[in-house]
Amino acid sequence: MEIAEYVQVLDREGRLLAHAAEESGPGATVSTCPGWQVRDLLRHIGMTHRWAMAYVAEGHTAYRPAEDLPELDGDELLDWFRTGHASLVDALGAAPADLKCWTFLPAPSPLAFWARRQAHETTVHRVDAESARPVTGHVAISPPFAVDGIDELLRGFHARRHSRVRTEKPAVLRVRTTDTGDVWTVRLSQDPPVTTRDAEGEADCEMSGPAARVYLSLWNRLPVPRLDGDPGLARVWRETSAVTWR
Template sequence: METAEHIKYLVREGQLLAEAAEEAGEDAEVRTCPGWRVRDLLRHTGMVHRWATSFVVEGHTSYRPGSGEPDLDGEALLEWFRRGHDRLVTALTEAPDTLECWTFLPAPSPLAFWARRQAHETTVHRVDAESALGLVAGRSPVGPGLAADGVDELLCGFHGRDKSRVRTGRPGTLRVRATDTGDAWTVRLSAEAPRTTRSDDGPADCELSGPAEALYLTLWNRLPIGTPAVAVSGEDRLAHLWRETSAVTW
């Protein structure tokens, strides 16, 4: 997926997130993030947007922490979120292809990395905001192409790092297959960090198959393992291992 497409999705998903948050109200429970209210979601996502913007605009070449979450509520919080989202979109749109700055996952370029990462950060949290309206799977669809791209970022990016906690003393192979896009990934699980290839070669001990959107939401732990849209075959212990250990940390 090209950078321009990621930015297009970032625009849409940020607008949908704000609309859902406004409709639900800041005190509404975010069902997909136990313990969070809508205000927590807006503060977190708005902080991440500003954090990402700082790397793109200021060109920091090493890690820098975010500036923290604001003590805002109500209309002021919603407006703060929208301003930060707009600034991020502007920063990515105006950044040169030659941008040099810090990143933390493999990507063709820093600009491609930040556009992709923030598109998925915002999409997943848009689903969270819509869950506060009682719509656990999200009332707005995640397109198959974006969803498959997000599965790829999660499996090959986040869980391609040595810090992944998805580990097991009983090695096994997990296959993830998107039935609508034709994408497939083979994830080798062991006592070491997972190793993923973009293929469906060889046998698998467990397979998750279904539309890319359902896989995206399941693997990001926004839908439960066993949701009707995703078929689980083989050793379901590997699917449950994913559920229990795959929460992403920076």
């Protein structure tokens, strides 16, 4: 995907998130994030947007901790979220192609990294916001974007030493999107997972389904559409794959 496409997704998903949060109210339970209410979700994603914007707009070349979560609530919190989201969209749209700043996953460029990461961050949390609405809605995620997000999660986040997705004995997990024909092979062991874009060798477990469903399943927002083989590997993923704030 092109950088401009990621920015468009980020813009749309942030607006949808705010709309869902406004409908549900700050005290509504976010069913996809146990222990969270909508106010917690808005504070988290609003803080994340501002943290990302600082790298893009100010060109910081080393890690900087995020600001503390605000104590705002109600309409003030929603306005704060919308302001930060719009500022991030504007910063990404105005940034030079040769932007130099800190990143934490492989990408063609720092600008491509932040546009991609924040598009997916906001999309997953938009789904969280929708789960809190009185009548749960669902805005479709395009298959190509979902495939991109699966790849970021498997070959980005869970290729890092921080990944807790590990097994005592070597095992192979396969991920397949039935509507796009994409396949990933995830080799598990006591070391960080190693993922390739292929279907080589036998798999101990296969997760499959439409790309958008698989994407949200791997982010632990939906059940796995279809599971074949050892269910223990799916349980390992569910219990250890959460990406936490660092």
